[in-house]
Amino acid sequence: MIFETVDKVKEFYKQYAIRCGFGVRVRSSSKGEDNKLCFVKLVCSCEGNYVSTIPPELKSQPTKTKNYGAQITVVKKGGQWHIKNVILDHNHDLSPMKSRMIRGNKKLNIQVKRTLDMNDETGVRINKSFQSLVCDVGRFENLPFVKRDVRNYIGRQRRALGKEGDDQALMAHFSHMRQMNNDFYFEINFDDNNRISNVFWVDVRSRAACEEFGDVVSFDTTYLTNKYDMPFAPFVGVNHHDKSPDGILTDQCRAMQNAIDIVFPNTPHGWCLWHLMKSIHENLQGYTHYKTIKTKLKTLVYESLNVHQFESGWQQLMNDHDLDNNDWLGTLYEERKRWVPCYLKGNFLAGMSTTQRSEGLNAFFDGFINSITTLQ
Template identity: 80%
Template sequence: MNDEASVHINKSFQSLVCDVGGFENLPFVEHDVRNYTRRQRRALGKEGDGQALMAHFSHMRQMNNNFYFEIDFDDNNRISNVFWADARSRAACEEFGDVVSFDTPYLTNKYDMPFAPVVGVNHHGQSILLGCALLSAKDTSTFVCLFNCWRRCMSDKSPDGILTDQCKAMQNAIDIVFPNTRHRWCLWHTMKKILEKLQGYTYYKTIKTKLKTLVYESLNVHQFESGWQQLMNDHDLDNNDWLVTLYEERKRWVPCYLKGIFWAGMSTTQRSEGLNAFFDRFINSTTTLQQFVVQYENVLRHKAEKECEADFASLNTTIHVPPSPLLNDNISKPTHIPSLQKYKWNSARR
């Protein structure tokens, strides 16, 4: 009740401590209170939010049979996980679902739930939404349910590549549901941890410089592996558990191991994070699930309009090739070269 009245959790906990006469008389700590409050926030069904969301999705499906949604319920018949994808997103996935970015930050909505958008890249290099979920937890079983739902929605098609952070639960779920999908870690998230993991070493700055050079400038696998072993020997890093784990998983994040594989120009989850930042501008602690879904639909319409503008510009732009002694006269003349369009996708979109 205090949480619903916007009383800070630390003050609620202090009032409990005062009520029982000291910390030692409470059978739980403040962290337990925070976890309990989060679980209650995620118990969709309070105040009719769950029913309103069901009604909204049902209405969307009546308008278009290709609108897809799945809702999981807990033991108390309250909504715990939600996944949905509109007809446009499903059509886009057929053409642009080869490689997807997946990230799960917490949005500050009424239920403090992890937000899980599936983001792809279209033929203009623009980010597109291929589906979305709101989750009750970030564990392996929840991700397995989500990925199975995603696969059912997309006619049992698995992506060729998926880009995520280093979440172990997510990695386990990908191995179970998408065993043939290439899983890549976000390079930025991986390198960002250098300060946290290595700053205690005397020659930290030297180690950081060498490590970044090794990762970003190694031209081939042999150069990286020999350079890595040299770095470990020079600075006695063989017992650093973080570096040992990174090396064991090097094929998931080191660029030279991922050459020759189509990643749609992505090496980080920046596209997912940019989308999350956009939503954060419109979401607050009082936002209901239905209000959030409406905002999501607004984003879809906005991105659809941007794609239409890019299609028009592409089809109506003439690329002028400057004269060059290396080119013959026919090639050097101004040439109209429309960008490659995925006509099947354009038809599905219409």
């Protein structure tokens, strides 16, 4: 068989699995030289060997999952997906009538979700909503989900951002601020379910300060994460009456680095030295001479007066302790111009090597907000 896309392959095998009475998951996949998917293996959800972490003496019936063989393998050739290998046999009993109970086969479609949302808004209890859905299809077995799935969905919706009026209150407040001054700026992004995914705002005074005195900006995303799993990430500027080259200081985050390279290609970007030094223990503690390595590394970073001294000292450290194969140190060395002080002498960072100013402002916010504070 031949399919146009890998998604059609997955849907076809999933529908086959539902009819037969088993679940499906992706066992393995790989990409080609063009970094695009070219191979996928789909297997029965019971496939694989699993040994419980609970000691056998504490279990009344110790179990071990068998290595079931049912699977299909598909490869991409000439823009289409071809089934390369098929194994239909299972080492367990199949139950088509109970297929809907398998996790991967459960599904709440858009119509069901809309009905549940409307019922919940009007105060209808969850068990009554579920009973109404059963009545619509005639019997429990005709529903591709169970009551627990309904309860979980309603729970997620109640916790969703905007359910408590945050989104309306936020929009009203921002609109009011915009009416007071057209230079107030805000941006709100929504996800596929029309719920707020992130918010950015900046008042007029901050915009003016950034334009006139924005010598250096510190951006810290490690601060408070609220009830919606959204971090509160303030931009902290360093004001100075001399117009100096712009600079930005963040922790070691690849995503932020990529974004800064695109949006601010001419802005010197430094990494927080304190965060890097703090991670030494996590990445090097397994070495026999860890304490010696740590001391030498800190001395090398903080006391190297020039690039040549750092380069020769780094190579000596790698040779003395056989550290050439350490991936973490290799990455740090490749990005040394972002965090080693002797490389940053030509960049203006207002005397900062850490995001300490951001953390200082975080302490200010602690007096007003906490992890359960809503956007409103």
